[in-house]
Amino acid sequence: MPIRVSLCEHEHVARRVVNLPTVARSSDRVITGTAGGWAERFGVDPTVVRVALALLTFVAGLGALLYCAMFLLSDAPASGRAVSAGTAVREPLDHRRDYAVAAATAAILVAARDLGVWPGDQIMLPAAAVAVGVAIVWSQAGRADGLAGRRVPRVVRLGAGIALLIAGVASLADKTGGVGSVGASVSAIAIVIAGLAMFGAPALGRILHDLDEERSMRIREEEIARVSTHLHDSVLQSLVLIQRSDDPRRMVSLARRQERELRAWLYGAAPIGDPQSLHAAIEVLTTELEADHDIRIEAVIVGDQPLDDASRVLIAALREALVNAARHAEVDRIDVFVEADDTELTGFVRDTGIGFDPATIPPDRHGINDSIVGRVQRFGGTAVIESHAGTGTEVEIRIPRRQP
Amino acid sequence: MTTIRVVLVEDHALFRAGVRRELADLNGAASTITVVGEAADRDEAVEVIRSTRPDVVLLDVHLPGGGGDTVIRALRDDEIDTRFLALSVSDAAEDVIAVVRAGARGYVTKAITIEDLRDAIERVHAGDAVFSPRLAGFVLDAFAGDLPMPADPELDQLTEREQEVLRLIARGYTYREIATRLHLSVKTIESHVSSVLRKLQLSNRHQLTAWANERRIV
Numbered sequence: 001m002p003i004r005v006s007l008c009e010h011e012h013v014a015r016r017v018v019n020l021p022t023v024a025r026s027s028d029r030v031i032t033g034t035a036g037g038w039a040e041r042f043g044v045d046p047t048v049v050r051v052a053l054a055l056l057t058f059v060a061g062l063g064a065l066l067y068c069a070m071f072l073l074s075d076a077p078a079s080g081r082a083v084s085a086g087t088a089v090r091e092p093l094d095h096r097r098d099y100a101v102a103a104a105t106a107a108i109l110v111a112a113r114d115l116g117v118w119p120g121d122q123i124m125l126p127a128a129a130v131a132v133g134v135a136i137v138w139s140q141a142g143r144a145d146g147l148a149g150r151r152v153p154r155v156v157r158l159g160a161g162i163a164l165l166i167a168g169v170a171s172l173a174d175k176t177g178g179v180g181s182v183g184a185s186v187s188a189i190a191i192v193i194a195g196l197a198m199f200g201a202p203a204l205g206r207i208l209h210d211l212d213e214e215r216s217m218r219i220r221e222e223e224i225a226r227v228s229t230h231l232h233d234s235v236l237q238s239l240v241l242i243q244r245s246d247d248p249r250r251m252v253s254l255a256r257r258q259e260r261e262l263r264a265w266l267y268g269a270a271p272i273g274d275p276q277s278l279h280a281a282i283e284v285l286t287t288e289l290e291a292d293h294d295i296r297i298e299a300v301i302v303g304d305q306p307l308d309d310a311s312r313v314l315i316a317a318l319r320e321a322l323v324n325a326a327r328h329a330e331v332d333r334i335d336v337f338v339e340a341d342d343t344e345l346t347g348f349v350r351d352t353g354i355g356f357d358p359a360t361i362p363p364d365r366h367g368i369n370d371s372i373v374g375r376v377q378r379f380g381g382t383a384v385i386e387s388h389a390g391t392g393t394e395v396e397i398r399i400p401r402r403q404p
Numbered sequence: 405m406t407t408i409r410v411v412l413v414e415d416h417a418l419f420r421a422g423v424r425r426e427l428a429d430l431n432g433a434a435s436t437i438t439v440v441g442e443a444a445d446r447d448e449a450v451e452v453i454r455s456t457r458p459d460v461v462l463l464d465v466h467l468p469g470g471g472g473d474t475v476i477r478a479l480r481d482d483e484i485d486t487r488f489l490a491l492s493v494s495d496a497a498e499d500v501i502a503v504v505r506a507g508a509r510g511y512v513t514k515a516i517t518i519e520d521l522r523d524a525i526e527r528v529h530a531g532d533a534v535f536s537p538r539l540a541g542f543v544l545d546a547f548a549g550d551l552p553m554p555a556d557p558e559l560d561q562l563t564e565r566e567q568e569v570l571r572l573i574a575r576g577y578t579y580r581e582i583a584t585r586l587h588l589s590v591k592t593i594e595s596h597v598s599s600v601l602r603k604l605q606l607s608n609r610h611q612l613t614a615w616a617n618e619r620r621i622v
Contacts, residue, residue, distance in 0.1 A: 300541035300574040335576025
């Protein structure tokens with residue numbers, strides 16, 4: 001099957017070519033993650049790439065230009081998970097490539113020196129020392145098997161890196177005024193501080209990064225907990241009820257109520273169930289009972305007043321009367337009429353259902369007497385239940401307004 | 405058997421289709437209700453009513469292009485013998501009162517059963533007023549409290565009996581049930597309701613005027 005083999009090879013080549021230009025910037029970043037991204041893509045230690053770019057910047061800004069080009073040729077970083085899942089193209093880390101990059105950088109530097117594009121040995125040699133020191137220290141701090149590999153003990157590498165850094169910083173300081181006259185030399189102090197910062201930067205950066213990550217993780221977890229609690233208490237319950245319901249009307253009313261609640265929660269409307277006036281409280285009550293009992297409640301309200309004890313008693317009694325009617329009257333509609341004037345609150349709950357003989361209240365309806373009549377009487381009002389078998393029931397509640 | 409010709413003015417096509425079908429399904433009783441036209445906005449409504457001259461118009465309180473009251477006003481000089489019944493979900497009192505004051509013979513909510521709607525159409529066609537519990541509540545609200553100096557005591561106040569009838573309507577009683585309860589004839593109840601309607605349309609009571617003014621400004 002020679003043809004098939006060659007097809008496969010073509011495919012393989014094609015895929016490599018297509019994949020070549022896609023370099024995603026890295027989440028492991030100092031500035032934009034560009035150096036990290038390219039280093040990851042080609043299996044080079046990111047620190048080596050960064051140091052090379054920094055050194056080349058001294059040569060007529062070549063490093064900065066290269067950096068810009070690499071940035072433009074790269075894509076925005078993939079989200080952390082996607083990268084670790086291995087979707088991004090990347091070569092395994094290989095120290096030989098590190099050395100290749102280092103050698104190429106050195107070659108360019110030497111060529112630049114010959115061509116005269118050179119800021120001078122007294123700047124470049126210490127700068128190179130600092131660069132190499134930084135490379136050693138940073139890769140030591142960042143990864144166990146960084147630049148120098150495992151063969152060289154960590155302490156030795158760290159020591160060498162620090163020595164190179166101190167030597168570089170000291171000689172740079174010497175060039176700009178001398179360590180001897182440090183007292184007056186602002187630039188020397190700046191250079192020393194910069195040198196110290198170079199030791200601390202990787203560790204400090206990692207600590208800050210960890211803290212940041214931990215904090216955003218905690219915020220995310222709290223948010224998830226809050227949302228899931230709310231969804232469990234509201235949306236999930238409604239969905240369960242809707243699944244158990246065979247009646248399309250009930251499904252619709254459940255869905256409608258849930259939608260209203262969810263909107264209020266999402267968009268921060270006034271909380272449902274916290275009405276301030278008698279009128280609003282009755283609207284809330286009837287909406288709730290309509291959904292819970294699959295029934296239509298026609299509420300007519302005349303006059304209004306702020307919620308007070310008298311109106312709360314009225315609403316509680318109305319609720320009992322409505323629930324009773326919804327459960328026992330075998331109707332699909334209940335009328336509610338409430339009138340608030342200066343002297344009293346009046347409430348009527350009427351159904352045209354099966355009714356009952358009040359003289360022979362069924363045992364399961366003794367609740368009416370306590371929850372409606374008793375409640376209203378304790379507040380100085382009256383409640384009358386009028387019912388006839390076959391024609392329906394009407395509950396009349398009258399509560400006097402207390403004069404202030 | 406009389407035939408009642410009806411026009412549906414309502415911007416929701418689905419609702420129109422539902423009412424049309426359900427009214428057709430109910431035919432065969434004392435009267436036949438035929439939907440002779442439909443309109444979805446104010447201008448279309450005026451045009452359709454002019455050309456079809458129906459007996460009864462089912463008129464949505466809110467319409468694209470203007471409220472239901474503007475439809476009635478636009479047709480005031482046409483001298484057509486059409487009666488209007490306002491129909492809507494659950495609008496603000498002032499909007500409903502505005503349509504009734506413009507000349508609608510009653511107001512029912514869309515939650516009404518089709519049997520009750522049919523009954524209401526027949527009643528409006530016969531020249532009676534149709535008060536849903538909600539409209540009764542609105543009217544009680546509008547006439548609440550005694551005016552210290554009513555401009556026209558005959559129009560600006562409801563009688564005890566009228567208030568009693570309105571309260572019973574608000575509690576969900578039908579005219580027949582009210583008649584039984586008050587030991588009156590259904591005709592007497594109808595005349596009380598018509599009297600209330602007349603006061604609602606003609607009274608210059610403070611609130612009613614305020615509502616009407618508000619509507620005109622808007």
